[in-house]
Amino acid sequence: MEKGQIQTHIKGLGWCGFGIGSNSAEVDVKDGKILRIRPLHFDKEYKPEEMKPWKIKARGKVFEPTMKSLIPPFSMAYKKRVYSPNRIPYPLKRVDWDPEGERNPQNRGKSKFVRISWDEAAELIAKELKRVQSTYGPCSVLAQADGHGETKAIHGPHGCQTGLLELLGGYTVQARNPDSWEGWYWGAKHVWGQDPVGQGTQTNLWKDVADNSEILLFWGCDPETTTWGWSGQQASRLCYWFTEIGIKSIYVCPDVNYGAAVHADKWIPVRPNTDAALQLAIAYTWITENTYDKGFIETHTHGFNQFADYVLGKEDGLPKTPGWAAEICGVPSRTIKALAREWAARATTIVHCNGGSYVRAAYSSEPGRLEVCLLAMQGLGKPGRNQLKMIEWGLFNMFDQIPHPRPEILPNVEGAYHGWYFTIPKQFIPKTLVPEAILRDEPITWYGTTIAGFPREDQFIQYKYPADDGGSEIHMIWSDTPCWTTCWSGGNNMIKALRSPKIEFVVIQHPWLENDCLFADIILPINTKLEEQDISVDVFSGQFNHIFHEGQCIEPLYESKSDYEAVCEVAKKLGLYEEYTKGKSIEDWIKAGFETSGVAHKISYEEFREKDYYMIPTAEGWEEDQAGFSPFYNEPEVNPLQTPTGKIEFYATGLEEFFPDDKERQPIPKWIPFGESHQESLLHPRSEKYPFLIVSNHPRWRVHANLDDVTWFREIETCKVKGADGYMYEPVWINPVDAEELGIHKGDIVKLFNERGYVLGGAYITERIMPGVVYQDHGARIDMIVPGESDRSGANNLICPTMTTSKNCAGEVTSGYLVGVAKVDINELKAQYPEAFAKKYDPNAGLVVDSWIIGG
Structure with missing residues (x-):
C-alpha cells in the first residue's frame, strides 16, 4: 500500500464473549496508524433486496434496521484503548520471583517487574x-x-492455553x-425452566410488544448502558420507538439510570436488594x-395455593x-397498589438487558423467581405479556435457517x-469459589457446575475440589482473563489467594498492565484484535446476522503477540507446536471457521474473502412465528416448560426434593432479608455500622x-470526578439529603467501607439516587493503597x-450490600502511604505501565 493511502478493514468489536463477536465496524488505517473506527455499511457489497430487510409495522409506524451497524461509543473510541499508555510492551518478570530460589508470593501486587525476552519467558x-505437573499432577494448573x-x-482469549494443557495431560x-443472570439461573429456572440461563423465550417479542403491550416495566434495567458492550445502540432505537407508538415505560430501580433519564414515564425508586418485598406486595394486591x-x-x-398462603400470611402470620x-x-x-392495579389492567411486559444489579445481589434467586410468578399471575404468554430481553436474542428467529447444531439459525466460527x-x-x-479453594486447607463442595x-x-x-478421582490442589495459575479482582465478588479475598504460598507460579497474558x-510472576504482552487477522460473526446487534473476515489493521505494537501465538511460543519449548497448531496457518484456521460456520452453502470462500462479509437475509414468513410464551399459553400440554411438571412452578418440586432443609432457597420464593450466608440488610444490626446500601451497575463508560483508560470518556462528568489532588476518581452518587448530613460536597473524596476493606471515590451529589443508597459502577481498574485492604480507584x-448468592447457589454478589460512607483527607492518606501515592499517572488515562516496570 502506498504511503498516505487509507486502507479499511472490518472488525467485530465486542468485549465479553467467546468467539461470537458483535458490533461490526470499519477501521480506517493510514501509514500504519488507526485513523478512525466507524459503522460498517451493510449495503457496501450487498443490495438491500438481497438482505430482505425485516420491518415491524405497528400502530401506524414502522421500525426497521438501518443499512449500517449501530456501533456504540465504545467501538468508536477503541483506538484509544489500542494506543493506551497502559499497554504491556514486552514480556515481564517479577523482580523478586526466583524459580530456583525464593518466590516471595507475599509480594505479588507490591513488587515491580523487569523486562525479559519472549524466549526466556x-x-x-x-x-x-x-x-x-510432574510434582503435583496435571490438575495442579x-x-x-x-x-x-x-x-x-482464532486468537482467544478465553482459553487458548487449555488446548496445550490438554496435550500435557489435563488441568x-x-x-x-x-x-449477568444469577437470579434467573439459580431462581427462575426452578419456576419456568428456560435453559440456558433462565431468561424467557425471545421469539418475535419486539413485534409482540409493538402490537400488544401497553406498559414496559424496566425492572433493574438500563438499556442505554448495558447493551453498549454487546449489541450497540439498537436497544436505544427500540426504546425511542416504543415511546413513539404510545407504550408507557416504567423504571423500577434505586437510581435514575441512563435509560430511565431518557425514556422513563415513571421512576419507582426501590432500595437495593429489596425487590422481593415489592414483588410480594404486588401479588398480595392482586x-x-x-x-x-x-x-x-x-x-x-x-x-399456587401454597404461594398464596405465604403471601397472605397464612404460613407465617405476616401478610x-x-x-x-x-x-x-x-x-x-x-x-x-397503583403499580399493581395498572399492571393488572393493562398488557405489561417486563424488560431486561442481561442482568441488572438486582439479580446480582444476596439471595437474588428470590426476586428472579418472584418476577416469573408475577408474570404468570397475569397470564404469561398472552399478547403483550412476556419477559423481553433488549439485546442479543430478540431477532434470532427472523433469519434464514443455518444448518448448524448450535443454534440452528445462527452462524458461528467455532471451527476457528x-x-x-x-x-x-x-x-x-x-x-466464585476460587479464593476459598486456595485459602482453605480442607476440600470444598458445592452444587452445580455453575456454568451458564x-x-x-x-x-x-x-x-468437590480437589476432585476424588485424580484431582489435586492447584499450585500454578495461567490466566488470560485477569479481572477477577475488580469484576467478581470479594476481590480482596482473591488478592489474599493470589499471594498464598500454595500458588508457586502465576503467568498472565493480556494487552494492558492492570488488575x-x-x-x-510472568506477564506476556498480548496484542489487541485490531492487530490480528481473524474471522467473526455479528449475531447480537439486532440488525442483520452476518459473518465477516477481520483484516489485520496495524502491525502488533511493541513486542506483543496474540493469545494464540503466545501459547504457541510455550508449545515450541515443550516440543508440542505441531500438535497444538495441527499444522494449520492463520489463513487455514480462517477457512476452517468459514467452512463450519453454516454459511458455506450460501457463498464460496473465495467470494467471501473478496467481499469480506456475508449478510444473512431475513426469512420469509417470520412474522407468523408465535411470540415468546404464547405457544405455552395457548397449548400448555403440547408445549410444556422445562420443569418437572411442565408448568410454571410456584412451588418448586426440584428444590423440595433435593434441598428440603435449605432456608435460603425454599420451594416457595420468599423475602429473605438476611440469613446464614448474608447479613446485607438495613434490617440487620450490621446496618448501624454500615448504614448505606450500594447499587453497583454494569458501568456506563466501560465494559x-x-x-477504563479511554481518555475521551474520562472527560465526562459521570465517568470520573477530578479530585483536588488532580486524580480522576470513580464517581460515588450520593443523594443531597445524605450528603448534607455527612458534610460531603460535590468533588470531595470519600471512602466506601465495610469490614472487608475500603475504596475511594469522588462525590457526585445528585437526586438521581434515592436517599439511604449510594451508587458506584463496578469494574474500575484497581489502584491499591494496601493490597487486600484498600484501593484508590x-x-x-x-x-x-x-459468600456466594446463598448456601447452595454458587453465584456472585456484587450489588445491594452494606457500606459506610465518609469524607477523607487525601493528604493524610498520602502521608501514611507515600509509596502507594507515588505511582506515575497519565493526566487523563490514569495509572500507566511505567509505574510497575523497573527502568520502564
Whole structure:
C-alpha cells in the first residue's frame, strides 16, 4: 500500500464473549496508524433486496434496521484503548520471583517487574509447567480461561492455553458463573425452566410488544448502558420507538439510570436488594383484589395455593401487604397498589438487558423467581405479556435457517475458535469459589457446575475440589482473563489467594498492565484484535446476522503477540507446536471457521474473502412465528416448560426434593432479608455500622473492567470526578439529603467501607439516587493503597461479600450490600502511604505501565 493511502478493514468489536463477536465496524488505517473506527455499511457489497430487510409495522409506524451497524461509543473510541499508555510492551518478570530460589508470593501486587525476552519467558513457563505437573499432577494448573476480554476466534482469549494443557495431560478450569443472570439461573429456572440461563423465550417479542403491550416495566434495567458492550445502540432505537407508538415505560430501580433519564414515564425508586418485598406486595394486591388470571393459574401452574398462603400470611402470620413492603423497600404503599392495579389492567411486559444489579445481589434467586410468578399471575404468554430481553436474542428467529447444531439459525466460527468452550475437564472450580479453594486447607463442595447454559438438573449435583478421582490442589495459575479482582465478588479475598504460598507460579497474558496482572510472576504482552487477522460473526446487534473476515489493521505494537501465538511460543519449548497448531496457518484456521460456520452453502470462500462479509437475509414468513410464551399459553400440554411438571412452578418440586432443609432457597420464593450466608440488610444490626446500601451497575463508560483508560470518556462528568489532588476518581452518587448530613460536597473524596476493606471515590451529589443508597459502577481498574485492604480507584468489587448468592447457589454478589460512607483527607492518606501515592499517572488515562516496570 502506498504511503498516505487509507486502507479499511472490518472488525467485530465486542468485549465479553467467546468467539461470537458483535458490533461490526470499519477501521480506517493510514501509514500504519488507526485513523478512525466507524459503522460498517451493510449495503457496501450487498443490495438491500438481497438482505430482505425485516420491518415491524405497528400502530401506524414502522421500525426497521438501518443499512449500517449501530456501533456504540465504545467501538468508536477503541483506538484509544489500542494506543493506551497502559499497554504491556514486552514480556515481564517479577523482580523478586526466583524459580530456583525464593518466590516471595507475599509480594505479588507490591513488587515491580523487569523486562525479559519472549524466549526466556516461554522457557520459564514451559519449565514451570513440567515441574508443577510432574510434582503435583496435571490438575495442579488452574486455567483462568473465561469471561471478560476482547471477542476473538482464532486468537482467544478465553482459553487458548487449555488446548496445550490438554496435550500435557489435563488441568483445572475456572468455571464461569452466570454473572449477568444469577437470579434467573439459580431462581427462575426452578419456576419456568428456560435453559440456558433462565431468561424467557425471545421469539418475535419486539413485534409482540409493538402490537400488544401497553406498559414496559424496566425492572433493574438500563438499556442505554448495558447493551453498549454487546449489541450497540439498537436497544436505544427500540426504546425511542416504543415511546413513539404510545407504550408507557416504567423504571423500577434505586437510581435514575441512563435509560430511565431518557425514556422513563415513571421512576419507582426501590432500595437495593429489596425487590422481593415489592414483588410480594404486588401479588398480595392482586390476590386480595381478585385481579389475577385464575384460569391461567388453574391450567398452567403448580403450587399456587401454597404461594398464596405465604403471601397472605397464612404460613407465617405476616401478610405481605403494601404497607409491610413499603417499610422495607422504600416504595410508598399507594405507589405499590397503583403499580399493581395498572399492571393488572393493562398488557405489561417486563424488560431486561442481561442482568441488572438486582439479580446480582444476596439471595437474588428470590426476586428472579418472584418476577416469573408475577408474570404468570397475569397470564404469561398472552399478547403483550412476556419477559423481553433488549439485546442479543430478540431477532434470532427472523433469519434464514443455518444448518448448524448450535443454534440452528445462527452462524458461528467455532471451527476457528481456540478458546475454552464450556467443556468440563476432570477438575474444575466455580469462579466464585476460587479464593476459598486456595485459602482453605480442607476440600470444598458445592452444587452445580455453575456454568451458564447447564440445565436446571445440574444444580442438584454435588461437586468437590480437589476432585476424588485424580484431582489435586492447584499450585500454578495461567490466566488470560485477569479481572477477577475488580469484576467478581470479594476481590480482596482473591488478592489474599493470589499471594498464598500454595500458588508457586502465576503467568498472565493480556494487552494492558492492570488488575490481576499486578499479581503475576510472568506477564506476556498480548496484542489487541485490531492487530490480528481473524474471522467473526455479528449475531447480537439486532440488525442483520452476518459473518465477516477481520483484516489485520496495524502491525502488533511493541513486542506483543496474540493469545494464540503466545501459547504457541510455550508449545515450541515443550516440543508440542505441531500438535497444538495441527499444522494449520492463520489463513487455514480462517477457512476452517468459514467452512463450519453454516454459511458455506450460501457463498464460496473465495467470494467471501473478496467481499469480506456475508449478510444473512431475513426469512420469509417470520412474522407468523408465535411470540415468546404464547405457544405455552395457548397449548400448555403440547408445549410444556422445562420443569418437572411442565408448568410454571410456584412451588418448586426440584428444590423440595433435593434441598428440603435449605432456608435460603425454599420451594416457595420468599423475602429473605438476611440469613446464614448474608447479613446485607438495613434490617440487620450490621446496618448501624454500615448504614448505606450500594447499587453497583454494569458501568456506563466501560465494559466491566475494559476501557477504563479511554481518555475521551474520562472527560465526562459521570465517568470520573477530578479530585483536588488532580486524580480522576470513580464517581460515588450520593443523594443531597445524605450528603448534607455527612458534610460531603460535590468533588470531595470519600471512602466506601465495610469490614472487608475500603475504596475511594469522588462525590457526585445528585437526586438521581434515592436517599439511604449510594451508587458506584463496578469494574474500575484497581489502584491499591494496601493490597487486600484498600484501593484508590473505586474498584468496589474488592469489598463485595465473599459468600456466594446463598448456601447452595454458587453465584456472585456484587450489588445491594452494606457500606459506610465518609469524607477523607487525601493528604493524610498520602502521608501514611507515600509509596502507594507515588505511582506515575497519565493526566487523563490514569495509572500507566511505567509505574510497575523497573527502568520502564
